[in-house]
Each structure stands twice: as structure tokens, then as C-alpha cells.
Amino acid sequence: MPEPICSRCGHQLDALRDPLRRLRWTRYWLKGFKSLFTGPMAVCGQCGAIFDQQGALVADGALATEVERRIELYRKDMAYLRDAFGGVIVAAELVVIWMIAGSEPVEIAQVLGAAAVGIGAAAPFTFFWRRARLARKELKRLSRARRDGHVLPDPLEKKH
Numbered sequence: 163m164p165e166p167i168c169s170r171c172g173h174q175l176d177a178l179r180d181p182l183r184r185l186r187w188t189r190y191w192l193k194g195f196k197s198l199f200t201g202p203m204a205v206c207g208q209c210g211a212i213f214d215q216q217g218a219l220v221a222d223g224a225l226a227t228e229v230e231r232r233i234e235l236y237r238k239d240m241a242y243l244r245d246a247f248g249g250v251i252v253a254a255e256l257v258v259i260w261m262i263a264g265s266e267p268v269e270i271a272q273v274l275g276a277a278a279v280g281i282g283a284a285a286p287f288t289f290f291w292r293r294a295r296l297a298r299k300e301l302k303r304l305s306r307a308r309r310d311g312h313v314l315p316d317p318l319e320k321k322h
Contacts, residue, residue, distance in 0.1 A: 166204055166213070166217060168206035168208065168209060168211055168213075169211075169219065170206065170209050170211050170219075170222060171206060171208045171209040171211075173206050173207065173208035173209065175204040175205065175206055175213060176204065176205055176206075176207055177202045177203075177204060177205075178194070178197070178202060178203040178204060178205040178212065178225075179202075181194030181195070181197050181198065181202075181203060182194055182195060182198070184205075184225060185224075185225070188221075188224055188225070190212060190220065190221050190224055193212075193214075193220060197214075197215075200215060201215040202215070203215065203220065204217075205225055207227060207228040208227060208228075209222070209223060209227065209308065210222075210223045210224060210225040210226060210227045210230075210308050211223060211224070211225075212224050212225060222311060223308040223309050223310075223311060226305070226308075227304070227308060229304060230301060230304050230305060230308070233297055233300055233301050233304065234301055236297050237294055237297035237298055237301060240290050240293040240294035240297060241290075241294045243286070243290040244287060244290035244291045244293075244294055247283045247284075247286045247287035247290060248283075248287055250279065250280070250283040250287075251280045251283045251284060251287060253280075254276050254277065254279045254280025254281075254283065255280055257276040258273055258276045258277050258280070261273050261276065
């Protein structure tokens with residue numbers, strides 16, 4: 163039996179795995195629920211189109227493409243790293259405030275050391291903040307293009 167091909171972009175179709183989770187927050191979640199009993203739906207990883215068991219188009223551009231899913235995972239990773247370095251900055255600030263406002267005499271080397279840790283964490287914080295922000299912009303651009311019916315090239319693919 164030949165592999166099913168997307169009628170929109172010509173890409174090979176895959177079975178829609180976990181339709182309830184993938185179609186959650188879309189208006190097609192009920193069709194995903196029905197597919198649990200009637201048979202698997204097909205999805206195009208390139209343009210996000212969903213097809214029923216007979217090959218009829220159910221929705222065009224309804225699901226996030228593989229590229230969007232990879233960028234979303236990348237964005238979450240960058241945001242977690244950004245938040246981790248932000249926590250280091252906040253902790254260093256609290257240590258400096260605690261040392262200065264404390265009742266014991268303060269050694270300037272300890273205050274400078276704690277401040278240096280906070281300042282040192284600012285560079286990776288801004289790096290990961292920028293990466294997460296750029297990934298979010300790219301994700302919004304790809305999502306908007308998918309909903310408008312455009313198929314864009316993979317931005318993560320290396321150009322030769």
C-alpha cells in the first residue's frame with residue numbers, strides 16, 4: 163500500500179498519535195476524541211493539516227508542525243536556563259542585602275564576592291533571555307504563516 167501524501171504540500175503523512183493531547187485547545191478536539199474509536203487520523207508534519215481515515219481533509223494548518231514543536235522545545239529550554247540564572251542573580255542580591263543590613267560587621271571582600279556572583283550571572287541570563295525571546299518571535303511567525311496557509315522552510319535547517 164502506498165504511503166499517504168498530503169494534498170496541500172506533498173509531504174508524507176504520519177499517524178496522529180495522542181489525538182486528545184495534540185488537538186486540545188483546538189476546535190477539532192471532538193474529532194480527535196472520535197478518532198480513538200473510529201481509527202487513527204493522519205497529520206502532515208510539514209503544514210499541520212489533519213486528514214481523516216478515508217484521506218479527506220479535516221483541517222488545514224490546525225496542528226503545530228514538527229518545526230514549531232522543535233522551536234517550542236528549544237524556547238522552553240532557553241527559558242528554563244534564563245530563569246535559573248535569574249534565580250542566581252536574585253539570591254546574590256539577597257545575600258548582599260542581608261550582609262549589609264545585618265547586625266554583624268561586614269567584610270567588604272564578602273560583599274564584593276556575593277555581588278560578583280550576581281553580576282557574573284547577568285551575562286548568561288541576558289544571553290538565554292535573548293535566545294528565548296528570538297525563539298518566541300520565530301514561533302509566532304511560523305504559527306501565523308501556518309494558520310494563513312503558507313508553508314515556510316525549516317529555519318533550523320543548515321543552509322549549504
